[in-house]
Amino acid sequence: MKNFDVIIAGGGLAGLATAAQLVEKNKNLKVLVYEAKQIGEGASGVPAGMVNPATGQRARMVWNAEACFRMLEKRLEQLSALSNTILKYQNGVLRPAIDENLAENFRLSLKNTNWPKGWVEWLEPKQIQQLIPQLKENSGGLFIKKGKVVRTPEYLNAYVRYLEDSGVTFVFGGPYAIDNREGWTLKNRKNAFNAPFLVMATGHKAKENKLWSDLPLNAVKGQLAIYHCPETVSHLPAVSAYGYLAPIDDHKIAVGSTYEHHFHDENPDSQGAGLLDQKLQEMLPGLYPKCQRIGQWSGIRVTTPDRLPVAGEHFERKGLYIFTGLGSKGLLYSEFIASHLAMHITEKKELPYEISLYRFSRMEELREKAREEN
Ligand SMILES: Cc1cc2nc3c(=O)[nH]c(=O)nc-3n(C[C@H](O)[C@H](O)[C@H](O)COP(=O)(O)OP(=O)(O)OC[C@H]3O[C@@H](n4cnc5c(N)ncnc54)[C@H](O)[C@@H]3O)c2cc1C
Known part of the structure; x- marks a missing residue:
């Protein structure tokens, strides 16, 4: 039997960030x-992760955007310094207003949201054309200067190397059985x-x-396609x-x-490819004819009814925690939430209500019931 302080099942953004936050809070922890x-x-294997704090049709600022950004940027800087490949493109994120309604929503977001200085600005159609000449005609748009794109697979690789150097142990391969008689035991064929x-x-x-x-x-399947373009696009x-x-x-x-709410298998398919070709054609009509689709990818994201992630301890199984529901904001949310989860596990600090299990009435009912029975 090999003993640890914390076992994390899953090596995606949630799992890696939790491991990092635990060992950074206490370097003696065996994770x-x-x-x-x-x-x-x-x-988390998504080839391109967008980091965009202005979410939805109304371009609302995401929950705890500044703290989330701060933590992600720190991690990106640290991992970039350790990596010999590019982990991010910091060219901003443009949200073109494809109709007048959206333009109005974006203007309202600028007026009514307390955006941190220098994060967002309104661009007129002419300015957008200068930024991306190949873009479809639009009614102006919101430019999120702070936004960026992370090459997620490269980011995860650098992350694993950093964690290994920090003393975190990795084990690959299932299946395993879980036993909860003395703490939590994961048993596979070998160990x-x-x-x-x-x-x-x-x-x-x-x-x-x-x-x-x-x-x-909720599980929502998403497909992505990669295109090769003869002209440079990295700017x-x-x-x-x-x-x-x-x-x-x-x-x-x-x-x-x-966004596939009903799906039979997890793999990319030709219908997805067709839809993605159409998206590229609609977004960049000036570039589309020159580009060639060279790859396709799919993954399943998890969302909750209020679109915020969820983390916390099981209502009756002591020591068992969950961290999921990152939706399409895994990069932005993972470090911040992992930091809270690490403090919750090691110092018993309460988790913010907005991400707790017990904001959902069914979970609160089950916790109450478990308390009454004990
Ligand atoms: C189409 C699409 C677009 C996206 N776009 C963006 C984006 O623009 N920006 C962004 O930030 N993010 C994006 N994402 C990623 C998104 O944020 C995800 O929500 C996030 O990566 C989820 O991370 P996770 O660690 O919770 O889950 P996952 O990445 O799914 O990781 C779970 C891991 O657990 C492993 N596992 C499963 N069962 C077990 C088990 N029993 N024991 C041990 N291991 C197990 C799996 O193999 C997997 O590696 C996108 C995802 C998709 C699908």
């Missing part, structure tokens, strides 16, 4: 990340690992786990309209994404 397949196997705390950061697979079946989690900002478009290399852009 194991147990990944069933490979790093980036889940939604057994035990810790008083187990964090399930298993993305959409949490939905298949009976212990978490009362959590209101372009990401574009968020009809979907999103993001440079991932000098001559490659990623176009996403589909």
Whole structure:
């Protein structure tokens, strides 16, 4: 039996950020990340992760945007210094107003939201044309200067190297059995690992786990396509309209994404490819005819009814935690929430209500019931 202080199941953005926050808060902690397949196997393997704090049709500022940004930027800087490849493109994110309604929403967001200085500005159609000459005609748009694109697979690789250097242990491969008689034991064909705390950061697979079946989690499949473009695209900002478009290399852009609430399998398909071609054509009609689709990817994101992630301890299984529901904001939210979760596990600090399990009435009912029975 190999003993640890914390075992984290799942090596996506949630799992890696939790491991980092734990060892950074206490370097003596022995942390194991147990990944069933490979790093980036889940939604976090998305080829291009947009970091955009202005969300939805009304361009609302995301929850705790400044703190989330601060923590992500710190991590990006640290990992970039350790990496010999580009991890991010900091060209901003453009949200073109594709009709007058959206233009009005964006103007209202500028007027009514307390955006930090220098984060967002309004661009007139002419200014947008200068920024991206190939873009579809529009009614102006919101330019999120602070926005960026992360090459997520490269980011995860650098993250693993950093965690290994920090003493975190990685184990790959399932299946395993879980035993909860003395702490939490994960037993695979070769070894057994035990810790008083187990964090399930298993993305959409949490939905298949009976212990978490009362959590209101939705799984939404998304497909993305990669295009090769003869002209240089790495200077372009990401574009968020009809979907999103993001440079991932000098001559490659990623176009996403589909939102499939009902799906039979997890793989990319020809219907998805057709939709993504159409998105590129709509967004960049000036570039589309010259680009060639060279790859496709799919993943399953997890959302909650209020679109915020969820983290916390099971209502009756002591030491068992969950961290999921990052939706499409994994980069922005993962460090900030992992930091709270790490303090919750090690120092018993309460988690913010907005991300707690018990903001959902069913979970609160179950906790009350468990309390009454004990
Ligand atoms: C189409 C699409 C577009 C996206 N766009 C963006 C974007 O623009 N910006 C952004 O920030 N993010 C984006 N994302 C990523 C998104 O933010 C995800 O929500 C986030 O990556 C989820 O991270 P996670 O660690 O919770 O889950 P995952 O990345 O799914 O990781 C879960 C991991 O757990 C492993 N696992 C599963 N079951 C077990 C088990 N029983 N034991 C051990 N390991 C297990 C899996 O193999 C996987 O590696 C996008 C995702 C998709 C699908």
